[in-house]
Amino acid sequence: MSEAPARRGPLPIADVVVDDAFWSPRRETVRTRALPHQEHQLRTGGQFEALKLAWRPGDEREPHIFWESDVAKWIEAASYTLARGHDPDLDASVDEAIALLEGAQGPDGYLNVHFTVVRPGERFTDLRDAHELYCAGHLIEAGVAHHAATGKTRLLDLVRRLADLVDREFGPGGSCEGGYDGHPEIELALVKLYRATGERRYLDLSLRLVDSRGRDPHYFAAERDRRGTEGFFGPHFLDRPTRPEWYREYVQDHAPVREQSEAVGHAVRAVYLYAGMADLALETGDAALRAACERLWDDVVSTKLYLTGGIGADPSREAFGPAYHLPVTDGYAETCAAIGLVMWARRMGALTGEAKYADVLERALYNGVVSGASADGTRYFYPNPLASDGTVERSEWFDCACCPPNYARLVASLEEYAYTADPDGLAVELYVSGSARFDRDGASVRVSQSTEYPWDGRVALTVDTETPVAFALRLRLPDWAPSHTLTVGGEPFEAPLESGYLVLDRTWAPGTEVVLDLPMAPTRVHAAPAVAAVHGRTAIQRGPIVYCAEEIDNAGPVPDLAVDPHAALRAVPDPDLGVVRVDVDGVRERPIDSLYSTERPAAEPTVIRTVPYYSWANRGKGTMAVWLRESAR
Template identity: 55%
Template sequence: MTHTLNPTTTRRHPVNVRDVVVEDAFWGPRQQQLRATTLDAQYDQLVATGRIGSLALTWTPGSDEPRPHPFWESDIAKWLEAASYVLGTHPDAALEAKVDGVVAALAGAQQEDGYLNAYFTVVAPGERFTDLRDAHELYAAGHLIEAGVAHHESTGKTTLLDVVARYADLLVSEFGPGGAHEGGYCGHEEVELALVRLYRTTGERRYLDLALAFVDARGTTPHYFDVEQEQRGTAGFFGAMFPQRGDRRQEFLEYNQSHAPVREQSQAVGHAVRAMYLYSAMADLAAETGDEGLRGACETLWTHLTTKRMYVTGGIGDSRHNEGFTRDYVLPNDCAYAETCAAIGLVFWARRMASLSGSAQYVDVLERALYNGVIAGVSADGQKFFYENPLASDGSAVRRDWFDCACCPPNLARLEASLGSYVYAASADSLAVDLYVGSTVARRLGGADVRLRQSSSSPAGGDVALTVSSSAPAVWSLLLRAPSWARGTAVSVNGEATDAVVGEDGYVTLRREWADGDRVDVAFDVEVRRLYASTHVAADAGRTALAYGPFVYCVEGVDVEAPVHAVVLGDSALEPVLPASEVVPVLVGPASVETRGSADDAVLYSEARAPRRDVELTAVPYYSWNNRGASTMAVWLREG
């Protein structure tokens, strides 16, 4: 298939993280904690578990050293990406020394031809690129490439970029036209979107072409994974874990989205993280080439996911069995998988769809996932993490400081460190405010050097002020997203109310000549909302979820003297109450709980309805649960 570059230049793109300084009451402390605690704790884990040490390539059979794993480089790379973003906005000599040390270790582990993977260098040196389905080789390469791009863009150094470009050149020679593995693609998508990032940074078209080749080959017949298994003669790296692959062929093809050519896919299936990374790459490639087939598939897949397979928290993937999707409207709460990385992947895809379309609907979902399904994955102290994010718990779910498969902690770190790039999107003469996060952004707009300072009462608050600093008067457009959770939006410029309305794209657009000192005030009407699931979702029948601003709420057992499943909401409204030293309110109001006396404890069924007693209920933001010890929890509450 021949692709040409898309000539469109008016599309808004995310502002680079280094051009945004976050000064937000909610996100500022979280980013400070990331810099002061989380990155160091994760680095220590990378050292303690042998990941960084494996780059010395000293492991031998029978060695006391931890045996390298095929995707260890991906964990290292995500940490490097997060640390690089931090260095771009908050220079730190100690952190820079750690980063430089890891980069040097990666450079030292790189082979003469550019190859870089400790497992396939010292554990299985003859098996390079023989198990693309299972071994995560290209997945790890993709994360290394992303880290190299981020490191260069944030620090100006080319030390890691040079390493990953050499590796990417090897991939081009191996998987490009005439290569030994032409037609192959990775079982866990990621390298595709990484190659697009590398193309955008270097301008080298061969990286974009390889990303297109990977995406175009996926799902075509004969299936590459069948071909490589026949050539290999073994079941693969994870073969012993999936002996039923032959009997459930379609399910396992869907698992890695290789069941059909990507432009023919219409349902979000299989492993949720893999799907998000694939769809992100498809959106990127549609933007770069103008490929309407890719764009149309993305839009169809988006509609399917967000209307039939997404949790109210923005979590995705209902099943632990495949770490992904099963059937439409199957969204159980207590056994929800909703992997943290999957919600992060949804943020990535949503950002790309917003750039591709200019529509705020995608940012609405991005915001839902970010403030709920993503940040619930990290504890209040920044040192413990959820892999899975259920929407109800019997008290057994607790965060952990690390995992054998440690994809989520550094993924959280790199997203949080790059938050600034999600707040604004820009073109040559427009700047869109996508997230209401206290911050300052610097851009060249309308021929002038512009700084826009945003201050916000809180992520859930209704008041936002934007102040313009400009080197000269200039004409450009300021776009303000009208969040789906706002009942109404009012905008004033320099104290005068405007008649601006929310457009079909979901933004209020203000195009005028902006001068130094201009001020825009935005007021959103924010209320406590009750959300109801589709009647097709059996798990949520007769229940409601509470929301305020972008936050979804839950009830924890520590706040009620009864099991959370016994809580019943009546008609009375809950009100937002701001606890001392907090910036996000809790919701407080009357409710009831069903109780039985101790004499009834031995009775499993009864003709008598359980009596109710009135309680003062406190609901907390979902992201904050499990920070006060083990506790039961529920997002969806009974109503009646």
């Protein structure tokens, strides 16, 4: 067992191949459309230009506090793409961006254009709001990814100088001793840097930042007093009367992280923090940190999760709402938050070995994440509401452009999410055609997948080795699957179900084929009564795909539709859309010409067509709903 990894985690990207009918076109769209589009936006929007440090007061396009993070996520996404194959234009653009970043870095390692040219002398004085450590975290992730993808060290060296500066300033006797970031991100990045470099002090720094949070005396109050002004975002007047303490919750700073039990505040900040905590729990074996992660996870999944895997229901603060508060039309479910949930879920799976985390990962990935970008990769959703009044459409870009490159980097790094290396073998987390390679007992093993998932539930896996090799192959049995059939070498196989995985622990002859078949009958989903926004409605799911009704397929506004509660759901392959549609009988109610009426609206029979939620808003504006009414007649 000498080659068994010390702990669970993703395989190196280089050992995983994704060659999949669902994902490969999307990844190619990221390479050929999204990354060039985003590069154009960063060049024309000022982010690249700002790195030249030429901005002076009075100039247009004041460098924003979070601009480095946009550049960094784009580099990270590009790096994953470069890891898969040669793309000289992209490679050159990345090198140009890295050279600009080098030029913007100070001799002591500091890098944040805003605090260099707009507010010099104020660095690290507004940690609550000013995003310097958040940007540093994304730069570090980019540096690690770029080095792994290309072997080049320039960006990795740059981010090590930056991380070393943070270590000095935030360590004992540093100017920010006891400080931490208002927008978590650097925690998980420092764990990546530790793993990439073997330097333990990056892990220690991450742990210090995590554990400084939520203490009294309160660092952010003290920094405000030292500064004598409110933070970058200022006091939010309208919030003051109702929740004076909300800002501490907003930045997950209301209690020490080991004591937190409820997911609160800004959703992206939250899941980035929790992902970093899970990494640290895995690295350190800290049981209290793991328990906090598990409590927070349970809170999200049992009270704050949209059916699409979206989180963060409150649009006014991009934040988690109260338990069960999951509004649809006016819900938020930021793309970045679903991505952060995917990141956290992968780490929780590695930490615990339980498949339930990948169940949620899959839900978010195939629904609330993919919905974040248009089919052509150049338009993006920031919020991903589960219903639309017809006014919602994707945008080319945002002033706060966190989501587009985040989408790109996740889709480009799908390799990291498909498999988990395990001390006794390999866990297949996602059913994606391609393969994973690992060493076992001195032999190189490749597990290949072939599937039309998510449209078809048949997954054929082949174990390729030169000689027979013993290991446990774990196949996640998705939580949506009510049953399954499994064969090995063409014969029915009874695999025990452990922690949500079918465990095939055996000696594998070269070329052994495993076939997992998951039933793909569409099902209705009902919400708990506590989910007031959608309770009593029905949603449609088939495999991991959540469906929605769009106006364009239904010859009129979606709110007029009501599903027959007794009608069968019919899966209908739709070659034009490239998806499997689900149709169901129902009624269309005729509009009434006032807001309210004592007459029940008249209704006529109709067939309601639904399409995958992720695909909506690609054919013009119109009403949409995931949760459909049922007719009561």
